[in-house]
Amino acid sequence: MLDNVRVVLVNTSHPGNIGGAARAMKNMGLTRLVLVDPQRFPDPNAAARGAGADDVLEGALIVPTLEEAIADCVLVMGTSARDRRIPWPVVDPREAAEKVLDQIAELPGAQVALVFGREDSGLTSEELQRCQFHVHIPSNPDFSSLNLAAAVQVLAYELRMLVLKRQDQPTHMQKIETTATQNEIPTTAEEMEQYFGHLQQVLVEIGFLDPQKPRQLMPRLRRLYGRIRINRMEMNILRGILTETQKAIGVKATGERRR
Incomplete structure (x- = not known):
């Protein structure tokens, strides 16, 4: 789907910006770059800023005019940060992504262009008039x-997020530990009782709990732990902390203080 989308950069002055744009594209799965009359390209600075997006840069199509860059496109969107004299349909990046993917879904194989202007002045009024929609990024006024x-990057990101959503793919990665399956097993009631026994023992040893005047400390701690679901790895951590605490105060596993 994203193969139908091309990014068109008009009269870019600094090759580093071309490289940065290529990197942003590759990050989000876009590969088709068209350069309209770039002032310096190819250039080592583009490759340096591309940081691995060499395939996007090497595949870039260079054309002399915007008309040639968008000639076969059925939908053209131009980015603009400035108000124009002639009212034109304006969308934000999220709305732009919707329109792009709707167009491609409606007409498979349809070519779409996202057009970006010069670093210092953007797109001219004449260039913007060749776009069906203007895309305004709602940045700090x-x-x-x-x-x-x-x-x-902003437009490419919105496109990718919408593609993932429409394909029912996850939009975030869950961190998976090496022994994730084993670690996520919840602790049993017996394991919790063993922990509470160990916890009470250590609290007495460090003087935090007076067995003669417990003051409901252990029931309150049970209620505290009862509000969370502790898995096996977490239990191992908790038991390890208690064991190391006993070592630090010089108590053997039997509960006797070392002399």
Whole structure:
């Protein structure tokens, strides 16, 4: 689906920005880059800023005009941070992603362009008039101009998130530990009782619990632990802390203080 989307950079002045945009694209699964009359490209700075997006840069198509870059596209969206004299349909990046994917779903094989302008002045009014929609990134109004690569990243991110959602794929990764299956097994009632016995013993040994005047400490701790679901790894950590505490105060496993 994202193969139908091209990123078009118009008259980019610094090759590092081209590299940064290529990296942003590859991060989000976009591969088609079109450069309209770039001032310096190819250039080592582009590769350096690309940081591994060499395939995107090497596959970049260089054309002399925006008209040629978008000639076969059925949907063209141009980014703009400035108000224009002529009212034009304006969408935010999330709405833009919806329209892009809706168009591709409606017409498989349809080509779509996301057009980004010059670093210092963006797209001209004439260039924006070649776009069906203008995309406005709702940034800080006191400092609204984004770096070119950052703007590409925002739109590419919204596209990827929507693609994952429509394909019912997860949008976040769950951290998996080496022994995750074993670690996630909840502790049994017997294991909890063994822990409470160990905990009470250590609290007495460090002087925090007076067995003659317990003052409901252990029932309150039981209630505290009862509010959470402790798994086996967590129990091993808790028991380990108690054991190391006993070592630190010089108590043997039998509960006798070392002389």
